[in-house]
Amino acid sequence: MSKTASLAASSYIESQILEFRAIYERIFTTQHLRYIVELGINAVWSKPEVIEGVYIPGPQDLGPQFLGTIERPGLREDSPEVTIRISIPRPPLPSETKQTDAPWRPQARLGRLFAASPMAYEYIRFQAEMRRKRHAGRRNRMTAISFNKGADLLPDAQRPETTQRPAALIGMHWLETGGAEKLGFDTIRWALESGLRVFVVASVPSLQRYADRLPDHPDVTFIRLDRWLPHHLWARFVEKLVLQENIALVHNHHCIPFYELLPLLRSRMPWVKTIDSTHIVEHADGGYPRISGVWSNYLDVQHVISGELVDYMQGQFNAPPSKVVLGRMLDRKDGQIPMPDLRLQAGQKTLHVAFVGRMYYQKRPVVVVETLRALDVWAKKNNVAFSATMVGEGPFEHAVTRLLRRYGLGSKVAQLPGNTDVPALLEQSDILILPSNNEGLALVCYEAITHGCIPISSRVGSQDELLPDDLLVPAQPYQGVRQTVFAIDRMFNDNSFLQRQKDGIRAKWQKLSADPTAEEVLKPIYRAAVEDALGD
Amino acid sequence: MSVLNKTAAVIVTFNRSEKLMKVLDALAAQTMRPDIVLVVNNASTDDTAEMVEARAKTDPSIRHLKLPSNVGGAGGFHAGMKAAYQMGAQYFWISDDDAYPEPDAIERLYSALNEFQSQNEWRPSFACSRVEWIDGSLCEMNCPRTVWDWARFVQPDKPWALVDSCSFVSVMIPRWAVAEHGLPIADYFIWFDDAEYTRRIARSYPGIFVPESRVVHDTPDNRGVNFGLVDEKSLWKFKYGARNETSFRRREGGLMNVLAYAYGVRNQMRANDVPHRLRREVYGSIIKGLSFRPKIEQAE
Numbered sequence: 052m053s054k055t056a057s058l059a060a061s062s063y064i065e066s067q068i069l070e071f072r073a074i075y076e077r078i079f080t081t082q083h084l085r086y087i088v089e090l091g092i093n094a095v096w097s098k099p100e101v102i103e104g105v106y107i108p109g110p111q112d113l114g115p116q117f118l119g120t121i122e123r124p125g126l127r128e129d130s131p132e133v134t135i136r137i138s139i140p141r142p143p144l145p146s147e148t149k150q151t152d153a154p155w156r157p158q159a160r161l162g163r164l165f166a167a168s169p170m171a172y173e174y175i176r177f178q179a180e181m182r183r184k185r186h187a188g189r190r191n192r193m194t195a196i197s198f199n200k201g202a203d204l205l206p207d208a209q210r211p212e213t214t215q216r217p218a219a220l221i222g223m224h225w226l227e228t229g230g231a232e233k234l235g236f237d238t239i240r241w242a243l244e245s246g247l248r249v250f251v252v253a254s255v256p257s258l259q260r261y262a263d264r265l266p267d268h269p270d271v272t273f274i275r276l277d278r279w280l281p282h283h284l285w286a287r288f289v290e291k292l293v294l295q296e297n298i299a300l301v302h303n304h305h306c307i308p309f310y311e312l313l314p315l316l317r318s319r320m321p322w323v324k325t326i327d328s329t330h331i332v333e334h335a336d337g338g339y340p341r342i343s344g345v346w347s348n349y350l351d352v353q354h355v356i357s358g359e360l361v362d363y364m365q366g367q368f369n370a371p372p373s374k375v376v377l378g379r380m381l382d383r384k385d386g387q388i389p390m391p392d393l394r395l396q397a398g399q400k401t402l403h404v405a406f407v408g409r410m411y412y413q414k415r416p417v418v419v420v421e422t423l424r425a426l427d428v429w430a431k432k433n434n435v436a437f438s439a440t441m442v443g444e445g446p447f448e449h450a451v452t453r454l455l456r457r458y459g460l461g462s463k464v465a466q467l468p469g470n471t472d473v474p475a476l477l478e479q480s481d482i483l484i485l486p487s488n489n490e491g492l493a494l495v496c497y498e499a500i501t502h503g504c505i506p507i508s509s510r511v512g513s514q515d516e517l518l519p520d521d522l523l524v525p526a527q528p529y530q531g532v533r534q535t536v537f538a539i540d541r542m543f544n545d546n547s548f549l550q551r552q553k554d555g556i557r558a559k560w561q562k563l564s565a566d567p568t569a570e571e572v573l574k575p576i577y578r579a580a581v582e583d584a585l586g587d
Numbered sequence: 588m589s590v591l592n593k594t595a596a597v598i599v600t601f602n603r604s605e606k607l608m609k610v611l612d613a614l615a616a617q618t619m620r621p622d623i624v625l626v627v628n629n630a631s632t633d634d635t636a637e638m639v640e641a642r643a644k645t646d647p648s649i650r651h652l653k654l655p656s657n658v659g660g661a662g663g664f665h666a667g668m669k670a671a672y673q674m675g676a677q678y679f680w681i682s683d684d685d686a687y688p689e690p691d692a693i694e695r696l697y698s699a700l701n702e703f704q705s706q707n708e709w710r711p712s713f714a715c716s717r718v719e720w721i722d723g724s725l726c727e728m729n730c731p732r733t734v735w736d737w738a739r740f741v742q743p744d745k746p747w748a749l750v751d752s753c754s755f756v757s758v759m760i761p762r763w764a765v766a767e768h769g770l771p772i773a774d775y776f777i778w779f780d781d782a783e784y785t786r787r788i789a790r791s792y793p794g795i796f797v798p799e800s801r802v803v804h805d806t807p808d809n810r811g812v813n814f815g816l817v818d819e820k821s822l823w824k825f826k827y828g829a830r831n832e833t834s835f836r837r838r839e840g841g842l843m844n845v846l847a848y849a850y851g852v853r854n855q856m857r858a859n860d861v862p863h864r865l866r867r868e869v870y871g872s873i874i875k876g877l878s879f880r881p882k883i884e885q886a887e
Binding site: 115142 | 590591593675676677701705708709710762763766792
């Protein structure tokens with residue numbers, strides 16, 4: 052009987068066991084550990100359950116998926132027992148590697164409406180979002196939690212002696228595609244360049260498809276807490292990690308459990324510098340900037356990427372100006388950010404439109420298709436050869452493909468996966484459209500301008516810091532489509548209007564370029580953390 | 588994942604003790620013996636119960652599931668898979684009481700399922716054997732249905748075509764497919780339960796045809812399922828088949844799909860001059876099938 056599959060499976064299981072044991076045995080160093088291991092039925096999450104104290108196995112532990120038990124004796128014979136019930140996620144299927152979310156479908160009651168008029172459906176959903184936004188502030192805390200450092204009478208906890216080189220702990224939302232994630236990856240690189248060892252964790256269980264993009268460096272360690280450890284135990288793990296690995300700095304990129312760690316760090320490890328980076332004030336509940344604002348008294352530095360967020364932190368949460376630092380997501384090469392050369396010319400006879408974004412509702416893929424449809428009609432009337440490219444993956448992919456076919460756009464609109472060479476695409480595109488429910492300052496707009504492509508975006512977030520008024524369109528679906536076509540029509544037929552837009556973009560670009568970049572504000576903080584750690 | 592591989596053979600039987608014993612002999616001779624051999628006895632009135640119980644005394648893998656009444660092949664497979672699922676089986680080998688597996692038939696299915704996944708990352712929802720008649724020719728009624736890209740992973744040494752439908756004669760189904768898609772429909776009673784079930788689980792991913800796994804199906808004759816073959820004796824089975832397939836097509840493809848099916852049935856019967864009285868009976872079953880909506884039970 053062939054054993055090939057068995058050997059591959061066994062080696063997978065063994066590697067997974069090593070991963071979770073390393074995590075639990077860092078938390079429970081002296082206890083007697085009993086692992087009850089199952090083979091999981093999903094590819095992402097291990098459903099861990101930790102029971103401290105005596106635990107008697109029941110039939111629920113020995114079901115069809117039961118793999119076996121592992122014992123790690125405690126330091127003493129009477130060490131307390133800890134039982135960890137855990138399942139090993141199965142390897143992902145190719146379809147899951149591509150996309151873990153189920154394909155999007157319209158809400159059951161509104162399915163017929165979507166079939167009859169996708170835009171009417173979008174309009175209703177948009178109105179519902181706006182309503183949620185209006186009511187959001189009433190439900191969520193909108194003031195900073197107070198923090199009292201304590202009286203000088205009692206001494207602060209002191210950094211323990213260590214021979215370890217200092218390290219940074221970087222908390223990501225997940226290691227998937229996205230603007231916030233791109234900044235996270237950059238900060239990992241900057242931390243390494245600043246002399247820190249780097250530990251990376253992600254808060255949201257997922258396949259972490261971009262994990263292979265982490266620097267291939269012995270000082271970078273990705274710890275899969277997202278897969279193996281329940282959030283309520285993160286503080287205990289981080290406490291041990293900070294002390295054992297000489298963590299000098301914790302940088303949070305949209306990693307919720309890291310905010311909950313702040314009281315622990317402030318009270319027991321006050322020497323650890325705490326930073327977060329935020330991007331978007333989100334509609335429903337304010338999103339990460341609101342959470343950051345609520346914890347602002349516990350953070351040493353609040354890094355934001357737009358002027359809007361500086362005002363938000365200082366205005367809404369009374370964060371001190373010295374704490375809120377603006378660092379743009381721009382790359383200054385050789386000390387310069389080159390002035391963009393925008394290609395579109397009035398009266399040209401071709402139009403290539405690009406859309407780059409994950410196919411989630413936030414990016415309004417249905418509105419993108421409707422915009423492309425309206426532009427196709429416009430192009431026919433104006434004798435312009437129209438084509439478009441949509442880049443991105445997500446639950447809306449299938450719905451987009453069907454809509455494009457239904458509107459007869461299948462041959463004019465190319466759909467490409469997320470790993471497409473976006474700069475090359477933008478070099479060949481005249482216009483980038485970005486309908487969106489919420490944005491910080493969309494990275495793809497920076498990229499588009501750098502490559503000579505004019506963005507037209509929904510008027511959300513801080514997009515007005517990058518684009519002139521006429522290139523910002525309402526987020527309301529019908530108006531957004533109409534205004535996008537109107538703006539393109541004017542740029543094609545009115546050269547002075549086009550020049551005004553180009554001048555407007557250049558002026559905004561120049562203003563943004565004068566601001567510090569994220570690298571310029573964060574690297575000094577990282578270096579200071581290294582010096583502090585070594586100085587102590 | 589082949590680290591867990593508890594395998595249950597589910598054999599449904601009715602009044603064929605002699606053939607059933609040959610099946611149990613073939614199972615005992617397997618290079619990979621099932622951990623559980625579950626004989627689902629559809630209230631047989633011959634000596635099946637005594638024969639199985641006598642055999643079980645010397646073979647601890649045999650379990651005898653005596654049903655209080657004859658619930659048909661569909662009901663038997665439903666009850667058998669449900670019981671095997673509760674026993675914790677990871678793989679279900681499903682077969683008839685008159686199909687004798689070659690000694691390596693089960694091992695080949697198991698290996699193919701796991702090797703396919705290991706090499707191609709996709710998980711087949713089932714693996715089915717080549718079913719031969721007693722003279723070595725292909726058994727007409729047990730020919731699986733391929734999908735359009737059936738040749739996608741076919742290799743000279745691993746000729747596993749992708750299929751989306753097969754019969755319950757030597758098919759191996761992994762536990763995840765049962766957990767995700769539920770059990771076969773017991774209310775079908777007989778015919779089309781296997782096609783419906785394998786098409787249902789193939790929604791996740793098609794199954795594979797494993798020609799190197801072979802079984803001999805000891806049927807009285809080697810005939811396919813064609814409505815041109817309806818006669819007085821077989822009418823009752825064809826009526827169940829027509830009702831069940833109509834019900835399935837209505838569920839999956841709507842009325843147009845049923846009409847296309849009815850048209851095909853009509854052509855088959857016309858081409859073979861099936862008597863009008865029998866045709867009317869079949870059409871009646873198709874009409875019954877339109878309102879026949881049996882529930883799909885999930886495994887627990």
